[in-house]
Amino acid sequence: MLSYQHAYHAGNFADVHKHLTLYAVIDYLLRKKTAITYVDTHAGRGLYPLVAQETQRLQEYRQGIWPLWQARLGFTDELLNRWQAALTSAQPMPEALTHYPGSPWWLSHILREQDQLRLFELHPGEHEQLNAQGLSPHAQRVFGNGLTGLTAMLPVSSPRLCVLIDPSYERKVEYQEVAETVAYTLAKVRHGVVLIWYPLLPAGHHHTLLTALKESGVRKIWRSELLLRAPGEQAHGMYGSGMLVINPPWGLDQRLAAAMEKITPLLGAESYYQAEWWVEESQ
Template sequence: MLSYQHAYHAGNFADIHKHLTLYAVTDYLLRKKTAITYVDTHAGRGLYPLATKETQRLQEYREGVWPLWQARRDLNSVLLNAWMEALVNAQPEADELTRYPGSPWWLSQPLREQDRLKLYELHPGEHGHLEGQALPKQAQRIYGDGLAGLRGLVPVPTPRLCALIDPSYERKTEYQEVVETVVHTMAKVRHAVVMIWYPLLPAGHHHTLLTGLEESGIRKIWRSELLLRPPNQQGHGMYGSGMLVINPPWGLDEHLAAAMAHITPLLGKESRYHAGWLVEE
C-alpha cells in the first residue's frame, strides 16, 4: 500500500517529537570525528511548504509547530532553542513560518565530509519530490523499500551507524517488520544508534512493536511518548507519538524532558510527556 503522503500531516505534534529527538541524537553523535552513515528508511519529500493543498487540508501543523513558532522568543531550553534556530534557518524569510523540513533536511544539515546519508522512499510521488530537493553530495536518494534497504546495507563501511525508522504503519504487519529489521541491524552493528517512531492509536497495535523489541534480547532501549490528548478507545485518530532510541546518547532523557516542559503547555492542557527505559542494560 503506497497511499500515505506525509504532506497531509507535516509539522504536526508527532513531527516535533520525532525531529527534536533526531536533532538531539545527531548533535551528540557529531561530538566525535569518526564518520557516520545515516539511514532514513522512510524519507518522504524532504521539505513541506505549508501552503500546499495537502498540508492545508488538515492543517495539523497548527497543533504542532505553529504554537512553538509563535512562542519561539520566550523558550528557555538549550535543546529547543537550538532546534528552533535551525527551523528559522529553513525558512526563506526568517520571521515567517512557510515550510516545515522533514527528516532528510534535519539529517543533511550537519553532514560532514566524512559522513554519508542514505534516504529511502518507496512512494513514487514522494520520491519525485525528494529528487527535487537540494541536498549535499554525501546524501543519496534511493527509490526503494527502506527496511529492506537497511537490512541489506549493514554492516556499513563507516565506524558508526545512525538509523531513523518511521513507517506510516498503514499495514499492521509493519510493526513486526520493524522488529525484524531492527534485530537484524543490531546483530550486524552492535553499537548502532537506531531511532524508531510509532503512532499511538486507540487500537494499540504499537504493543506488537514494543513487545517484540522487549523480547528481542537487544539492550538499552529508551522510550518516550508525547500525548496530545488522553487515549479514547472509541476514537480513531492518533492521540500520541512514540519514540524508541536504541543505544541512546548520554543526557538525551534530560535534554528532551527540559524541552518538553516548554512544549506540552503550548500543545494544550491535555498534552503530556513521559519517558523511561523500555529495556535497560
Template sequence: MLSYQHAYHAGNFADVHKHLTLFAVIDHLLRKASPVTYIDTHAGRGLYPLSAEETARLGEYRQGVAPLWKAREALSADPLLCAWLSSLAEVQHRGGELEHYPGSPWWLSHRLRARDRLVLFELHPGEYRHLEGQALADNVRRVQGDGLEGLLRRLPVSTPRLCVLVDPSYERKTEYAEVAGTVLAAMHKARHAVMLVWYPLLLAGRHHALLETLRDGGLRKIWRSELVQRESAEGERGMVGSGMLVVNPPWGLDERLGEAMGRVCPLLGKGSRHTGDWWVEE
C-alpha cells in the same frame, strides 16, 4: 499499499516529537570527530511548504510546530529547543513567518560533515520525485526502494558509527512486525548502531506488539519517549500520541529531551504530556 503521503500531516505534534529527538541524537553524535553513516528508511519529501494544498487541507501544523514557532523567544532558554528552532528558521524565506517545515531528510543532511554519509530510502514514486528535487548535501544518496530491506542490505557500513531512523506510516498492520524484525536483525549486524524507531500511539493499541517484541529482543539499552497530545474520548478513533524508541541512546539524551518536552507540552494543548523510561538488559 502506497497511498500515504506525509504532506497531509507535515509539522504536526508527532513531527515535532520525532524531529526534536532526532536533532538531539545528531547533536550528541557530532561531539565526536569519527564519521557517521545515517540511514533514513522512510524519507518522504524532505521539505514541505505549509501553504501546499495537502498540508493546508488538514492544517495539523497549527497544533504542532506553529505554537512553538510563535513562542520561540521564550523557548530559547532551553539549549536544545533554541538550537532546533534556529535550524528551523534557516528554511523560512521570510525570517519572521513560518512557511516551510522540513522532513527528516533535511534535518539529517543539514548537519552532515564532509566525512559523514546519508542514505535516504523512499518507496512511493510520487514522494521520491519530490525528494529528488530537494537540494541536499553532496554526500547524500537517494534510493527509490523498500527502506527496511535496503537497511539490512547495507549493513555493516564502512564508517565507525551508524545512526538509523525508522519512520514508516504503519498504513499496513503487518508493518509493526516488519519493523520489529528489521530492527532486531539490523542490531544483530551492527550492535553499536543508534536506532530511532517512531510509532503512533493509537487507541487500537497496535503498537504494543512492536514494543513487546523489541523489549524482549535482547537489546542492551532502549529509551522510550512518548508524547500524548490529548486524552481520548469514548468511541474515538485515531492517533492520540507519538512514540520514539532509541536503541543505544547517547548519554544524557533522556535528560535533555525530557526538559525540552516539558516546555513543549503546554504549547500543544491541555491534555499533552510526555513520559520517558528505560529498558535496560540486566
C-alpha cells in the same frame, strides 16, 4: 499499499516529537569527529511548504510546530533554542514559518565531509519530490524499500551508524517487520543508534512492536511518548506519538524532558510527556 503522503500531516505534534528527538541525538553524535552513516528508511519529500494543498487540508501544523514557532523567542531551554535556530535556517525568510523540514533535511543539513546519508523512499510520487530537493552531495536518494535496503547495506564502512525508521504503518505487519529489521541491524552493528517512531492509536497495534523488541534480546531501548490527550474508548485518530531510541546518547532523557516541559503546555491543556527505559542495558 502506497497511499500515505506525509504532506497531509507535515509539522504536526508527532513531527515535533520525532524531529526534536532526532536533532538531540545528532547534536550529541557530532561531538566526535569519526564518520557516521545515517539511514532514513522512510524519507518522504524532505521539505514541506505549509501552503501546499495537502497540508492546508488538515492544517495539523497548527497543533504542532505553529505554537512553538510563535513562542520561540521566549524559550530558555538550550536544546529548544538550537532546534528552533535550525528550523529558522530552513525558511526562505527567517521571520516567517512557511516550510516544515522533514527528516531528510534534518539529516542532510548537518552532514560533514566524512559522513554519508542514505535516503530510502518507496512511494513514486514522494521519491520524485525528494529528488527535486537541494540536499547535501553526501545524501544518496534511493527509490526502494527502506527496511530491506537497510539490511542489505550492513555492515556499513563508517565507524558509526545512525538509523531513523519512520513508517506509515498502513500495514499492520509493519510493526513486526520493524522489530525484525532492528534486531538484525543491531546484530550486525551492535553499537548503532536506532530511532523508531510509532503512532499511538486507539487500536493499540504499537504494542506488537514494543513486545517484539523486548523479546528480541536488543538492549538499551529508551522510550518516550508525547500525548495530546489520554487514551480512551471514545478517542478517534492518533492521540499520541511514540519514539524508541536504542543505544541513546548519554543525557538524552534529561535534555528531552527539559524541552518537553516547555513544549507540552503549548499543544493543549490535556497534552503531556512520559518517558522510561523500555529495556535496560542488562536484565
